[in-house]
Amino acid sequence: MDTCSKLELYGGAYSSKSASVLYPIPPIGVGEGHVESLTSYIIRLAEAHCVRTGDLFSNILFPYLNKSYMLKGGYRFYTSAHLINGVTGIAYEFIEMLTNFTGIKFIDELTLIRFKNVLPTRGLLRSNKAWCPYCIDEMGNESSVVFEPLAWSLQAITVCLKHLVPIEDNCPSCGNKFLSLDGRSISGHCPKCNGWLGKPSTSCGARSVEDWEIYKAKLIHELFASGMEFNNKKNVAWTLSRLVATYTDGNVSEFAKLLGVPKTTLWGWYGGKNLPTLEDVLRICNKCDVNLISFYSGNRGLNNHGFVLAAKRINKQDVCLTSKPIQKIGKSLKRLLMNRESMCMNVTHIARKLRCNKKTLYKYYKTLCKYQTRMNRYYQTASKGIRLTKLNAEICRAFTDLVGQGQTPTVSMIEKQLNRPNALREEPIKDFYERLRMNA
Ligand SMILES: [Zn+2]
Ligand SMILES: [Zn+2]
Secondary structure, three states: OOHHHHHHHHOOOOOOOOOOOOOOOOOOOOOOOOOEOHHHHHHHHHHHOOOOHHHHHHHHHHHHHOOHHHOHHHHHHHHOHHHHHOOOHHHHHHHHHHHHHHOOOOHHHHOOHHHOOOOOOOOOEOOEOOEOHHHHHHHHHHOOOOOOEHHHHEOOOOEOOOOOOEOEOOOOOOOOOOEOOOOOOEOOEOOOOOOEOOOOOOOHHHOOOOHHHHHHHHHHHHHHHOOOOOOOOHHHHHHHHHHHHHHHOOOHHHHHHHHOOOHHHHHHHHOOOOOOOHHHHHHHHHHHOOOHHHHHHOHHHHHHHOHHHHHHHHHHHHHHOOOHHHHHHHHHHHHHHHOHHHHHOOHHHHHHHOOOOHHHHHHHOHHHHHHHHHHHHHHHHHHHHHHHHHHHHHHHHHHHHHHHOOOOOOHHHHHHHHOOOOOOOOHHHHHHHHHHHHHO
8 A cells, every 4th residue: 555545545444543644754863963853754744745835734533533623724823833842741642643543652752742841842942944044955975864953943042053154034035924834835845835945045144143043053952962961840940049159159139130030030940939040040051151051950960060060169168268368369260260261260360360379378278279170171172172173163164165066075175174274184184085085
């Protein structure tokens, strides 16, 4: 039986909710940072059965859900269909239904449901489709399976980490925006004009990508790739209380100032009454140098960072200190370390800035000095990471351009195209180029 007749057979008239009603096509990227979204999976599922996405909905999915508002063409449903990828009841309904229909066990991984107790819905998902044209184009060329990573459905994601270009939400052919999912959705194409989305729009290169956007994308990528469950709501308040203890000696108002949020907002998070949005948490991570995994998992990650330990020892040293100048130095030191810009300084720089001896700092503020050394190292690695990611993206684009012109991109051709002699000399960059060449 071919796929189309199979779907017709079951369309609206199936009697059991058994598995294998639909083909169990494998979801893409499960357990990885670029894991596919559930809305993307549904669109591919319709294509695998050679039917329109809308027909899959009206013949199979809507009747199963048995909700009257989904009838009448389901327009009202489609305007909120992006929530299928999210943290609320509709995500549960779709996970359960598609698990039953396909027999695939880890459909939940294609949504944010594992973050339901720590992520509020506010500011979480975008209702319109957004995509990286370079990724779409690569998928179209390489494997012909075009899918949308779950990350693209997040409002916090504004750039593609692989190509370092802004992600787009206007069709390059007709200029329209459109919903993440509706009856006319087709992978990699605009549902309004059927244009191919793997083509950068004219405005694509106009905006340069900021480090802050790359930072956010990196942290979210790490979080998705961690494969961890983050279901303890208490972890958020717990992590915040540790950060307040470390950064402002337990003073919540001071910490609110440090973050630049209203005091009452912070109290709401701190007391577990409200949850900070993903964007809020990313800002806290940036200010306090924790990653999303540490933030949402609470205890474990933070202990690895030594925050709790540092906070305890600082208190002890304060008690022991009697000499006023040393205390003054301590105060200036803490003030300095609270400032994010101090991350680029090592202890020698800091001692110079405070006009004191490095040994004195180590003697009285050993924990803080060690903490600073660790932060400084983290900063150096992170800056290097961002620099390499940017360079890789440039090389990737130059490589694709040259191939597009029918040439075989050599090291010197790429360096010439980038106008950066010796750009490919560094070991990790060399490796990256080799991988590109092998995959070409
Ligand atoms: Zn991309
Ligand atoms: Zn279009």
